[in-house]
Amino acid sequence: MVAWGVIAAFWTPRGPLTGGQALWSIVISAAVGVLAGRSARSRWAILLAPLLYVVALESARIGVSGPSVDPPVLTPIGVLVLVSGRFMHGLLALLPMAAGAAWAHRRPARTRFRRVAGRVATSLATALTVALAVAVVVPARTDPIPGGIAELTDVDGLGVMIRGRSTTSPVLLYVPGPPGASDTGMMRTRLSALENHFVVATLDRRGGGASYPALGDGVTLDSEVADVITVTDRLRQRFDRDRIVLLGHSGGSIPAIVAAYRHPERFSVYVGTGQAVDLRAGDRIFYQDMLTWARAQERREVVKRLEEQGPPPWPDVYDYEPFQLYVNEAYGLPAPSFDLNVPEYTMLQKVHTMVAMLDTWDELYPGLQSVDLHHDVPALTVPAYFIQGEREMRGLAVPFASWYETLRSPDKRLVTIPGAGHRPMSETPDRFVDALTALLQPSG
Numbered sequence: 004m005v006a007w008g009v010i011a012a013f014w015t016p017r018g019p020l021t022g023g024q025a026l027w028s029i030v031i032s033a034a035v036g037v038l039a040g041r042s043a044r045s046r047w048a049i050l051l052a053p054l055l056y057v058v059a060l061e062s063a064r065i066g067v068s069g070p071s072v073d074p075p076v077l078t079p080i081g082v083l084v085l086v087s088g089r090f091m092h093g094l095l096a097l098l099p100m101a102a103g104a105a106w107a108h109r110r111p112a113r114t115r116f117r118r119v120a121g122r123v124a125t126s127l128a129t130a131l132t133v134a135l136a137v138a139v140v141v142p143a144r145t146d147p148i149p150g151g152i153a154e155l156t157d158v159d160g161l162g163v164m165i166r167g168r169s170t171t172s173p174v175l176l177y178v179p180g181p182p183g184a185s186d187t188g189m190m191r192t193r194l195s196a197l198e199n200h201f202v203v204a205t206l207d208r209r210g211g212g213a214s215y216p217a218l219g220d221g222v223t224l225d226s227e228v229a230d231v232i233t234v235t236d237r238l239r240q241r242f243d244r245d246r247i248v249l250l251g252h253s254g255g256s257i258p259a260i261v262a263a264y265r266h267p268e269r270f271s272v273y274v275g276t277g278q279a280v281d282l283r284a285g286d287r288i289f290y291q292d293m294l295t296w297a298r299a300q301e302r303r304e305v306v307k308r309l310e311e312q313g314p315p316p317w318p319d320v321y322d323y324e325p326f327q328l329y330v331n332e333a334y335g336l337p338a339p340s341f342d343l344n345v346p347e348y349t350m351l352q353k354v355h356t357m358v359a360m361l362d363t364w365d366e367l368y369p370g371l372q373s374v375d376l377h378h379d380v381p382a383l384t385v386p387a388y389f390i391q392g393e394r395e396m397r398g399l400a401v402p403f404a405s406w407y408e409t410l411r412s413p414d415k416r417l418v419t420i421p422g423a424g425h426r427p428m429s430e431t432p433d434r435f436v437d438a439l440t441a442l443l444q445p446s447g
Contacts, residue, residue: 004052004100007035008059011096016067017362018092020216022349025095025139029132032056032096036103048104053097069362070320080324080357088358091351094135102128143213143349145191152202155213155347158237160220161230162213164190164347165238167202173271173443174242175201176235178208180253180277180426182222183363185212185352188342193432200440201248204238206231208255210363212352218359222367224374227258228265235262235269246271248443253277253399253425257374264380272386272443276435277395277425280402281375282368286315289326289398296333305329316372320365334396336424382411388442389416390435392423399425416442 011028019025039052064072071088075081105125147153151168164187175197179186185207190197197203209230210218220226231249238247249270251259256275263273279285290309297305305325312322331338343353387410391403407417418438420427428435 004035004039004055005059007031008056009063011056012060012063012067016064016219017069017071018088019095019139020351020355022140022142022351025351026136028095029099029136029139033099033103033132036100036105037107038103039100040104040107043104044108046105046108048108049101052104053100056096056100069365071358071362076321078321078324080327080361081321084358084361087354087356091354094131095139098128098135099132102132138350141350143352144346146346148198151198157213158234159230160214160217161209161234162187162207163234164205165202166190166195166198166205168199170202170242172201174204174238174244174247176204176206176231176238176247176249178206178231178249178251178255178259179211180255181360181364182208182254182367183210183215183218183360184208184255185214185348185356185359186252186342187212187347188345189340189429191345191347192342193429194436196432196436197439200436200443202238202242204234206234208258208363210366211359212348212356215352215355215359215362218363218366222363223370224258224261224367227367228262231258231262232266232269235266239269248272248274250274250276250439251278252428253279254371257282257371257376260376260380260383263385264383267384270385272388273383274388274390274439274442276390276427277399278389278391278403279399280406281377283316283372284375284402285398286326288401289330289396290314292397293325293329293333297329302329316369318369320361320368323364323368330396330398331424334394334424336394336396337430339426340429342429376406377409381409384413386414386416387412388414388418390418390420390427390438390442392425392427392430393419393421394424396425418442 015024019028036052039048070084075085102125143155145153145155145164145166148166148168152170153166156163156165177190187205187207190205207214209222209227235247246269249259249263256278260273260275263270294306294309308325317323341356343356420431420434420438423431
């Protein structure tokens with residue numbers, strides 16, 4: 004148990020993240036449980052084997068950081084992280100270990116009731132273990148497009164969905180919003196119409212979706228820019244293009260536009276939506292607006308927490324929880340939907356949605372506090388188009404307006420979609436598609 008806990012800590016420090024890792028975790032843990040039960044010949048093995056595994060695992064991965072492995076935080080998001088992180092890991096390792104020990108300890112209970120109860124519990128644990136093993140190995144898939152292209156692929160550890168009605172269409176790479184984000188579901192359920200006009204490549208940013216396992220390699224602004232360029236070059240080579248269209252949303256618009264600034268020869272045009280410009284300045288606006296809203300709505304707990312923390316930036320990812328929980332409500336916008344009910348996600352990717360974003364946010368966001376496009380991207384040598392929601396949150400709209408006014412580009416355009424907020428591509432998808440295709444028609 005101890006040896007397996009140490010091995011698991013180095014092999015899967017954040018728990019099994021892929022179907023293969025999960026299946027091996029189940030099989031090996033069950034085998035370890037059987038060995039523990041036979042060696043101890045006592046029902047105590049059912050408890051002691053998982054306990055020793057947990058102690059060894061937590062001790063061996065103490066150098067790993069992030070919400071999924073840090074001490075639990077009993078807040079709404081902290082509980083969700085605990086369930087989708089440690090609890091899921093427990094199902095994939097501790098449950099099969101306990102079931103294996105229960106089958107193998109060979110010591111009958113003293114009473115008939117205990118024997119029957121033990122057999123029922125062991126059978127249920129075994130059935131759940133088998134069901135988990137089946138669920139985790141079901142691969143992600145995407146529906147085919149007759150005469151076109153539809154695939155889920157991997158580019159140096161990064162998950163990319165590629166879909167289009169014709170491989171001769173212009174190639175568009177989409178970089179999603181928050182750190183550790185995946186918008187694969189949104190692209191399938193809301194923006195599938197883009198496939199009629201482009202070969203659409205949807206990137207799972209490092210740490211999110213199919214790219215969650217790649218978080219172990221570290222993530223910075225420079226590494227994210229490198230990821231965008233790596234995927235871009237693969238697409239250019241695959242579809243024989245000199246340049247492609249680059250579309251970035253929100254937090255993903257920062258590495259996207261920096262990639263276009265540093266490597267303009269690879270892109271025909273840059274398109275930003277929900278464009279981020281200066282996170283430090285924007286977060287301070289969010290703070291003031293949320294504090295005003297919370298006071299007006301008499302949300303005393305929110306007011307107390309914000310006043311105790313003071314204005315951002317903050318050192319801990321959970322300090323940003325008020326933003327994550329209430330910012331859309333404060334601005335009167337709909338809560339974002341993750342659109343997880345699509346076959347392009349595996350079971351583990353769905354479960355890990357929140358914990359993946361928090362782990363990546365924890366590693367990446369502090370390093371983005373010094374980014375300000377006013378001086379980091381003062382000009383682009385490619386056309387720069389922006390599709391913004393009319394009701395965009397002030398924390399993003401104010402820095403964007405001042406930066407856009409001074410941005411130099413050979414062709415600069417701004418389209419504002421009435422009624423839309425921070426996510427016009429999911430809030431008003433038809434209008435977004437019409438705006439994007441109209442902007443790109445001359446360069447198509």
